[in-house]
Amino acid sequence: MQIHDNPTLKAEARNLNFFYGEAKALKNINMPIYDKKVTALIGPSGCGKSTYLRSFNRMHDLYPGNRYEGEIRFFPDNTNLLAAEVDPIEVRMRIGMVFQKPNPFPKSIFENVAYGLRVRGENNKRVLDDKVEHALKGAAIWDEVKDRLADLASNLSGGQQQRLCIARALATDPELLLFDEPTSALDPIATGAIEELIHELKKRVTILIVTHNMQQAARVSDYTAYMFLGEMVEFGKTDEIFIKPKDKRTEDYITGRMG
């Protein structure tokens, strides 16, 4: 295994600042994201994890008054995701997202997964069938839903809904997958299933995951970043961050003295 060799860069935040109107929520963030690795974002509530995550797929563009400064470089093509001339829709076509609360559309299981493909103009039934099946298998939910693809997604359990949302994101083969506390609304068993899935997924996709759960970060991630009050305090290999953090604030947070 070459875990310790130089991994490839998939993305890199450079001097990233973010403003909700006047309020500065991200302060000069610099951080690499490595290809086909899981990077965990941890930090106390309100420190800006979601804000940072949602900068990658330009989710902030949906609301008025938000402003980015700096760059997020995306590789191999070295695009600045935040550049004004880069279409946020193109960014979202390359970067998938799974939200904190499962948010399936009130449509059939099939249509939920097929949606991203339809948006890209794919209407061929055979292709859709194939890709939907592939995505559902990738999200480890195929066996549970294969006989009821036409059922409403809202009839699934919370854990199943979240895996369906993962399938929805996977169906379009994203290069980077963003997870914002994907298990915070789930019970331990459903959480375990998602964690296992993330482990499986990193073979083919880069993952950036926000979590409040220290054990989860330790279990699923290769790299961990600790954020505090909008700043990136520390970034490193997960085992190093958890065993010997360099920054006092990281240590305090990890050992549970705050947050």
Place this chain on the structure above:
Amino acid sequence: MKPLTTEEIRAVIAAGKLRDNLFKATGVFCLALALIVIVALVADMVIKGSDRFTLDFFLNFASRRATQAGILSAWVGSLLVMLVTAMAAVPLGVAAGLYLEEYAKRNWLTNLIEINITNLAAVPSIVYGLLALGIFVYQFGLGQSILSAGLTLALLILPIIIVATREAIRAIPAMIREGSMAVGATRWQTCRYHIVPYAMPGILTGVIIGLARAIGETAPIITIGALTFIAFLPPAPLSTLGDGSTAGLFDWVMAPFTVMPIQIFNWTSRPDPAFEVNAAAAGFVLMAMVLSMNAVAIFLRYKMRKNIKW
């Protein structure tokens, strides 16, 4: 503060419950009063008009003799005017609501538009009639036609549909919109696949409330010059006309017409008391039309909402 004894707690609860019950009783009384008035009105119309509830009443044109006069041209006219109203007001209202909620930037201009949509809903209907007389009837040369009437009523209910559309859209959680945008959908795709379908039950309710209001409107229709006595129907599409020619698909929209409320108004203003029976019967029919529209709205909303859960 000393903790309350059990007796004191019970006394506090009892006092609270007394007020609960008092309010409940008042509420039930007010509700009953309102219901009794409505039931009495309907019953009055049914009793007075009972002699006219025959098939002929629905199939006869207006007549000088009360016993032979019917509401054929009135109910056909009302339905056709409603059709035009719906065809005009629904696309406009939904598009406007969608634009304001999903596309428009929040600034002083959209705020101004917003306030004025609310104001429009409060404009007296006769004013719409005057406006339509000037614009549709004379300026556009549409004449005293079903089209003019339908467009006039469409203007009248446009604010209702816009407001209903916006409220239905606002009830859709942001995370559904974000979920759609996150896979790379455009705003239009998000509207087409999600926002409009999920808002549809609410929009539909607004449309039917609007139409139910429009079908009973009299003043603007009189203003633009609906007939009060009419003994023919608008030409059905592709039917053969009196001079042997064939009617076009949309000739009917330019035809003169009358509607239910005008027919009723006309009958109540006749000196012969026999016409009051006609008026009462027609009043009941109009009432039944409105109630069945509401019933359809409730049914459709129930059917559609069943599948929309977040």
